[in-house]
Amino acid sequence: MERHQHKEVTEFIVHHREEFQNKLLSEAKEVANKINDILQSGNIDLLKNAEKMVTYVVEGKENELISFAKQEGVAWAEHALTLTLKLEWVHAIRRALWYYLFQYDQQNTHGLNISDYRLKVFEMEKRINDGIDKFLNSFFISYSNYKDELLNAQRKMVEHLSVPIIPISPYIAVLPLIGVIDIYRIHTIEEKVLMDISSLKIRTLIMDLSGITDMDIDVIHHFQRVLSGISLMGCEAVITGLRAELVRKMIHLDVSFDEYAATKGTLQQTLTEYFTTNAMESI
Structure with a gap:
């Protein structure tokens, strides 16, 4: 036409x-x-x-x-x-x-x-x-x-909600992690953790892994880098609740978190210890 x-x-x-x-x-x-x-x-x-x-x-x-x-x-x-x-x-x-x-x-x-x-x-x-x-x-x-x-x-929002950093004192916060941690989620954890340490002025971050049964090799190595980043920001990382399955895997991989984080038994024991210490120091 x-x-x-x-x-x-x-x-x-x-x-x-x-x-x-x-x-x-x-x-x-x-x-x-x-x-x-x-x-x-x-x-x-x-x-x-x-x-x-x-x-x-x-x-x-x-x-x-x-x-x-x-x-x-x-x-x-x-x-x-x-x-x-x-x-x-x-x-x-x-x-x-x-x-x-x-x-x-x-x-x-x-x-x-x-x-x-x-x-x-x-x-x-x-x-x-x-x-x-x-x-x-x-x-x-x-x-x-x-x-x-x-x-x-929406996925990013859900992932950020799945990284709940909970302040329990002016300078101490808890991060309970549950479920599967894949390579995408560990990137979200890294972003959220480093941002919240800065914005909330966190000096001690207690990361409870009792709800995590497994991580693949890449995630374990990336988690080490997250702990390194926490240390570089002047924050003390404390890991609680490491399960036997994950510890065995780390032993076979010759991997340890000790360089960048203190490891303790349960979250309850760790919180009791920190609050007792803080109470004694305030006397």
């Missing part, structure tokens, strides 16, 4: 807006049942956005189409709208658009021979389908990127 024809097609569809929208809704019954809910919950006007998408596709406005697709991807991901609904809606737009392109052709292709008509249809099909495919591709990438960023942020 020539550029002036692009405008003519969009004007034709806008002129028949109500019929186009009804056709669109009849092609996407599942979405049609939820169109008002989507508008109210996400402020997403599906019919208005469909017309915008059709305009960009028909008029070959690729940059605007891709930018719009990215905005749509974020909006759908942000409001937890499903990809299934989006696919149904876009395919409905494709079918409705082709229906009205056919109607337009019926009124504007008189006098073309069959060869020219086939060439025109082929070029139109390529332009329209390529445009819709570009929209879908950009939409899915934007949707996926937003979801990934959201999941990473």
Whole structure:
């Protein structure tokens, strides 16, 4: 299609807006049942956005189409709208658009021979389908990127919550660790520990490992580096609750935490010792 024809097609569809929208809704019954809910919950006007998408596709406005697709991807991901609904809606737009392109052709292709008509249809099909495919591709990438960023942020928040540094006096804090410590979590522990030592002015950090049954080799070595960092910040690290399984593994690996941390039996015994010592010093 020539550029002036692009405008003519969009004007034709806008002129028949109500019929186009009804056709669109009849092609996407599942979405049609939820169109008002989507508008109210996400402020997403599906019919208005469909017309915008059709305009960009028909008029070959690729940059605007891709930018719009990215905005749509974020909006759908942000409001937890499903990809299934989006696919149904876009395919409905494709079918409705082709229906009205056919109607337009019926009124504007008189006098073309069959060869020219086939060439025109082929070029139109390529332009329209390529445009819709570009929209879908950009939409899915934007949707996926937003979801990934959201999941990473949520995971980081959960991981930080799983590193609860609890002040028990102006300069002493306890860090009880439970569950599996993988390489990702040990990085979170490192970040949280060093930041909190600085912000809370911690002089002694008691790390209770009674809830940890195992660490792999890389995590054990990284844990040593965390203890080194604690020492470099002028804080005393105390480890309690080392379990037999982990100690045996450290013995076989010829690894020890003694260089950077004091090791004691249970958390309860250690707290009793520290509070008794502090009480005696305050007398």
